[in-house]
Amino acid sequence: MTIEEVRQRGAVVVAPVGRIDSTTSDRLEQHLVALAGAGERRVVVDFGGVEYISSAGLRVLLALAKRTRDGKGALALCRLGDSVRQVFDLAGFLPLFAVDATRDAAIARVAAV
Amino acid sequence: MNTSQTVTVPGTREGVQSGARALDAFVDAHGLPPSARWRFQVALDEVLSNVVRHGGATMIDLLFALDNDVLSLEVTDRGAAFDPLQAAAPDTSAGLDDRRPGGLGIVLVRTLMDAVRYERRGAHNHLTMIWRLRPDDEPAPAAEKGTTNDD
Numbered sequence: 720m721t722i723e724e725v726r727q728r729g730a731v732v733v734a735p736v737g738r739i740d741s742t743t744s745d746r747l748e749q750h751l752v753a754l755a756g757a758g759e760r761r762v763v764v765d766f767g768g769v770e771y772i773s774s775a776g777l778r779v780l781l782a783l784a785k786r787t788r789d790g791k792g793a794l795a796l797c798r799l800g801d802s803v804r805q806v807f808d809l810a811g812f813l814p815l816f817a818v819d820a821t822r823d824a825a826i827a828r829v830a831a832v
Numbered sequence: 833m834n835t836s837q838t839v840t841v842p843g844t845r846e847g848v849q850s851g852a853r854a855l856d857a858f859v860d861a862h863g864l865p866p867s868a869r870w871r872f873q874v875a876l877d878e879v880l881s882n883v884v885r886h887g888g889a890t891m892i893d894l895l896f897a898l899d900n901d902v903l904s905l906e907v908t909d910r911g912a913a914f915d916p917l918q919a920a921a922p923d924t925s926a927g928l929d930d931r932r933p934g935g936l937g938i939v940l941v942r943t944l945m946d947a948v949r950y951e952r953r954g955a956h957n958h959l960t961m962i963w964r965l966r967p968d969d970e971p972a973p974a975a976e977k978g979t980t981n982d983d
Contacts, residue, residue, distance in 0.1 A: 740877045
């Protein structure tokens with residue numbers, strides 16, 4: 720997994736590329752914690768390049784959701800592929816997150832908060 | 833087609849990566865569909881990390897078997913007896929405040945596979961995951977629609 724990051728309209732877009740599993744999830748967690756530490760409060764996670772996510776990755780996202788809420792930030796996820804969407808659905812994660820089809824929609828969502 | 837292959841990996845975090853590579857190699861060698869790859873990768877990641885965390889197993893055997901359109905993966909280790917299927921299932925309908933991260937992995941293993949079986953035989957744990965290959969996964973369930981903007 721690699722992590723791409725861009726800033727757009729006051730939001731930071733984090734795009735992991737590859738597999739989010741027990742081997743790679745720590746790196747994603749460190750990346751997201753560092754963003755929170757740097758005061759980034761509007762975050763989009765773009766799953767367009769993610770092959771699949773395991774429960775280790777779900778743990779990272781759950782922690783991100785709680786941090787975002789506690790820090791009064793805004794978080795949106797976008798471009799969930801079939802495998803990611805099914806894992807989210809089976810874990811009951813879809814109601815916990817704002818999910819958009821496109822990156823633009825996700826950015827607009829967090830920018831409006 | 834009827835074929836099988838056994839791969840042994842160490843009971844370490846590196847072994848978890850080796851297991852993922854062995855699964856990729858088996859999927860590639862037999863031209864299996866992407867849905868089989870990700871389902872087994874997600875399930876195997878959970879099972880192997882569990883064994884490494886709980887087990888004290890020095891080596892783990894992975895038996896990949898393809899019997900016509902049924903793919904199975906049996907994970908065998910000599911660690912302490914541990915049946916992950918007996919673990920309490922977390923509440924997957926709880927709101928953010930009540931969500932705990934533990935246990936989600938085994939929920940995925942159960943629901944991503946057609947069948948999962950655990951057996952303690954002698955000094956070994958055997959966990960077998962079974963999935964009948966489909967050309968494509970069924971469409972995602974309707975439950976997701978309320979949270980998606982299709983713009």
